[in-house]
Amino acid sequence: MSISNYKAEFEKMLNRDYFSKSLHLYRKEAFAQLEKTGFPTRKWEDWRFTNVSIISDGEYKISEISDAPQTTPNIDSYQMEGVDTVVIYNGHYQKELSSVPDGVALLSGLEHFERKNGKFDTANNSPFDLLNTAFTDSGMCIVVEKDTQVEIPIRILFISNGVRSIMVNPRVYIDVAESSSLTFMEHHVGDAESFFQNESVFISLENNAQLNHIRIQSNSEFTQNMANINVNQDADSQYHFWQLVDGGKLGRSNICVQLNGENAQCYINILALSKNNQHIDNNIIVNHNSPQTHSSQFVKSILFDTSTGVFNGRTVVHKNAQKITAHQTNKNLLLSKKAKMNSNPQLEIYADDVKCSHGSTTGKIDEDALFYLQSRGINKQDAMELMVIGFANEVLDKIPHPEIKKAIHTEFTVKLNRLMA
Amino acid sequence: MIKIENLYVSVEEKEILKGISLEVKPGELHVIMGRNGSGKSTLANVLAGKDKYKVTNGSIKFNGENLLDMLPENRARAGLFLSFQYPVAIPGVNNMYFLKAAVNAVRKSRGEEEIDAVDFLSMIREKLKMVDLDESFIHRPVNDGFSGGEKKRNEILQMITLEPKLSILDETDSGLDIDALKIVAKGVNDFRSPDRSFILITHYQRILNYMKPDFVHILMNGKIVKSGTMELAKEVEKKGYSWIEEEVAEAA
Ligand SMILES: Nc1ncnc2c1ncn2[C@@H]1O[C@H](COP(=O)(O)OP(=O)(O)OP(=O)(O)O)[C@@H](O)[C@H]1O
Ligand SMILES: [Mg+2]
Numbered sequence: 206m207s208i209s210n211y212k213a214e215f216e217k218m219l220n221r222d223y224f225s226k227s228l229h230l231y232r233k234e235a236f237a238q239l240e241k242t243g244f245p246t247r248k249w250e251d252w253r254f255t256n257v258s259i260i261s262d263g264e265y266k267i268s269e270i271s272d273a274p275q276t277t278p279n280i281d282s283y284q285m286e287g288v289d290t291v292v293i294y295n296g297h298y299q300k301e302l303s304s305v306p307d308g309v310a311l312l313s314g315l316e317h318f319e320r321k322n323g324k325f326d327t328a329n330n331s332p333f334d335l336l337n338t339a340f341t342d343s344g345m346c347i348v349v350e351k352d353t354q355v356e357i358p359i360r361i362l363f364i365s366n367g368v369r370s371i372m373v374n375p376r377v378y379i380d381v382a383e384s385s386s387l388t389f390m391e392h393h394v395g396d397a398e399s400f401f402q403n404e405s406v407f408i409s410l411e412n413n414a415q416l417n418h419i420r421i422q423s424n425s426e427f428t429q430n431m432a433n434i435n436v437n438q439d440a441d442s443q444y445h446f447w448q449l450v451d452g453g454k455l456g457r458s459n460i461c462v463q464l465n466g467e468n469a470q471c472y473i474n475i476l477a478l479s480k481n482n483q484h485i486d487n488n489i490i491v492n493h494n495s496p497q498t499h500s501s502q503f504v505k506s507i508l509f510d511t512s513t514g515v516f517n518g519r520t521v522v523h524k525n526a527q528k529i530t531a532h533q534t535n536k537n538l539l540l541s542k543k544a545k546m547n548s549n550p551q552l553e554i555y556a557d558d559v560k561c562s563h564g565s566t567t568g569k570i571d572e573d574a575l576f577y578l579q580s581r582g583i584n585k586q587d588a589m590e591l592m593v594i595g596f597a598n599e600v601l602d603k604i605p606h607p608e609i610k611k612a613i614h615t616e617f618t619v620k621l622n623r624l625m626a
Numbered sequence: 627m628i629k630i631e632n633l634y635v636s637v638e639e640k641e642i643l644k645g646i647s648l649e650v651k652p653g654e655l656h657v658i659m660g661r662n663g664s665g666k667s668t669l670a671n672v673l674a675g676k677d678k679y680k681v682t683n684g685s686i687k688f689n690g691e692n693l694l695d696m697l698p699e700n701r702a703r704a705g706l707f708l709s710f711q712y713p714v715a716i717p718g719v720n721n722m723y724f725l726k727a728a729v730n731a732v733r734k735s736r737g738e739e740e741i742d743a744v745d746f747l748s749m750i751r752e753k754l755k756m757v758d759l760d761e762s763f764i765h766r767p768v769n770d771g772f773s774g775g776e777k778k779r780n781e782i783l784q785m786i787t788l789e790p791k792l793s794i795l796d797e798t799d800s801g802l803d804i805d806a807l808k809i810v811a812k813g814v815n816d817f818r819s820p821d822r823s824f825i826l827i828t829h830y831q832r833i834l835n836y837m838k839p840d841f842v843h844i845l846m847n848g849k850i851v852k853s854g855t856m857e858l859a860k861e862v863e864k865k866g867y868s869w870i871e872e873e874v875a876e877a878a
Contacts, residue, residue: 579702581788
């Protein structure tokens with residue numbers, strides 16, 4: 206696919222006087238590489254079930270100052286108790302709406318980008334990572350210094366609004382130093398009428414560091430979402446990830462985890478709820494590069510209407526990575542005859558002393574369970590809701606921080622009830 | 627309480643029940659025995675309203691109402707309860723939440739208010755003791771990962787919580803050790819009253835050592851071919867079913 210549509214925008218990007226010129230080299234390099242590879246097509250193995258022509262043929266414009274809110278936007282409906290919130294609106298940091306938490310250094314993504322002077326880890330050089338590098342316009346970097354326990358979760362609230370077709374390329378770095386811990390939440394919301402968000406997240410966890418990462422993708426149904434999440438883990442570190450997707454027209458998450466140190470552990474939990482003609486694709490790769498590392502992928506989808514979904518989970522166990530455990534579970538609930546799911550759990554094992562499992566089920570609501578509930582006096586409608594929420598609860602119940610969990614649970618239940626009414 | 631007349635039922639074009647008539651009066655306990663595949667669970671499921679089973683003939687009156695016209699949930703609200711032979715697990719649905727939803731559904735249908743959360747908890751605690759289940763069970767997903775015996779006790783817990791008028795127990799005694807059997811039997815006995823009735827489906831007369839049936843019926847090939855008392859159950863346990871089969875053949 207050609208990326209010619211993005212060429213003019215790229216020139217505009219380079220001419221922005223408020224972006225540091227020192228990054229141009231990296232931007233240009235990335236863009237040149239992207240021009241070579243092009244956007245993925247369905248001929249690419251990893252993209253067989255996801256068509257991105259809406260992006261490659263799209264004419265999204267970079268977000269201008271004029272796309273930022275002219276007055277302080279009202280974010281009442283996105284308030285959340287018990288968290289520190291940083292607001293990014295159409296790619297523009299909203300200082301007056303943001304509260305900077307204690308114990309962490311918060312740099313704008315661009316500053317950090319500069320600090321690292323290009324030594325940003327483009328983990329897999331996927332087209333969308335390259336696109337993000339070329340177009341990085343906003344973002345944040347959260348650095349938690351050694352032996353620091355950040356008690357209050359940090360939330361970045363990404364709001365995408367407006368009628369203009371714009372694209373934003375936020376870049377987020379989370380560095381958690383040795384024996385430190387953090388809960389980081391990204392909350393993607395908004396009512397944009399045409400939007401393309403291509404986000405890259407780089408997480409690095411030093412020895413014994415812990416990160417809870419909660420990602421909620423609830424933006425408008427006219428938003429195309431690409432999320433490129435790259436995680437590097439040292440020994441004894443723990444990465445817990447929860448992703449809840451119910452928004453967007455197209456949503457694809459590329460999650461790539463490197464378990465580099467012994468006893469590094471990652472737990473990936475995803476719940477996708479799709480309706481109308483939404484398409485949600487979760488593409489995960491976990492690399493066990495060291496012995497005694499542990500991973501689990503627990504991915505569930507609930508599909509309504511003509512929506513479609515993809516689960517592509519790969520776990521690669523490298524040669525010296527003995528005594529590891531790896532589990533993959535994918536469960537999908539089809540609530541309409543026309544909904545469709547493609548599930549593809551894969552294990553690639555090059556070590557011999559490992560404990561791995563994988564499984565995938567796709568089906569309709571269990572009629573026997575439904576009857577069981579009805580036979581206890583619960584009407585069919587309520588019984589269905591109970592079961593679907595129950596299905597979701599297997600992911601939602603594990604979310605840390607009671608307040609966050611409750612907020613997510615409530616919002617999810619409301620959405621589901623609306624869909625099932 | 628319930629009056630079944632000339633009931634014919636098919637599943638996927640296959641006729642399973644072939645003319646069953648049975649009346650259970652208030653306070654009575656009826657036992658149904660029969661070989662595997664004779665249609666016992668089919669009868670139980672038809673009573674509870676499973677729509678996979680097609681009633682092709684006959685009628686069922688439940689306290690004067692036409693049972694076959696009622697949705698499963700309305701049958702439950704009217705006081706009919708089935709303890710399943712194979713209770714299903716419902717991952718993600720909390721047992722307590724489920725029980726409360728069930729209790730409230732029944733209350734609502736009677737025009738009563740929803741039960742207060744604290745009252746509910748203390749009530750459940752008491753009932754848990756009666757079936758000797760640990761409190762942790764109500765905080766787990768419904769039947770998920772429960773052992774066979776735990777599932778059966780969970781069924782009895784639901785029965786004594788929902789307080790039905792007619793309880794149909796489909797092999798609730800199967801696969802239980804003697805202690806669990808006693809608990810189940812006690813659950814039923816404590817619960818018996820002149821206005822409550824039971825249909826007990828079983829393969830073994832063992833449970834009848836703990837409770838006194840009014841009638842014992844033998845189901846064979848979709849028909850009740852013989853009815854009697856406790857003695858009949860003992861005879862079946864001793865001699866099996868072939869002698870009844872022969873009797874039936876002779877009569878034909
Ligand atoms: N859904 C179904 N589809 C096809 N056949 C069925 C179905 N349900 C029941 N049957 C058949 O109906 C017959 C009666 O089954 P039922 O479960 O009522 O027997 P049962 O008397 O309860 O046996 P058991 O003692 O083993 O529990 C059997 O031959 C069974 O295979
Ligand atoms: Mg049976």
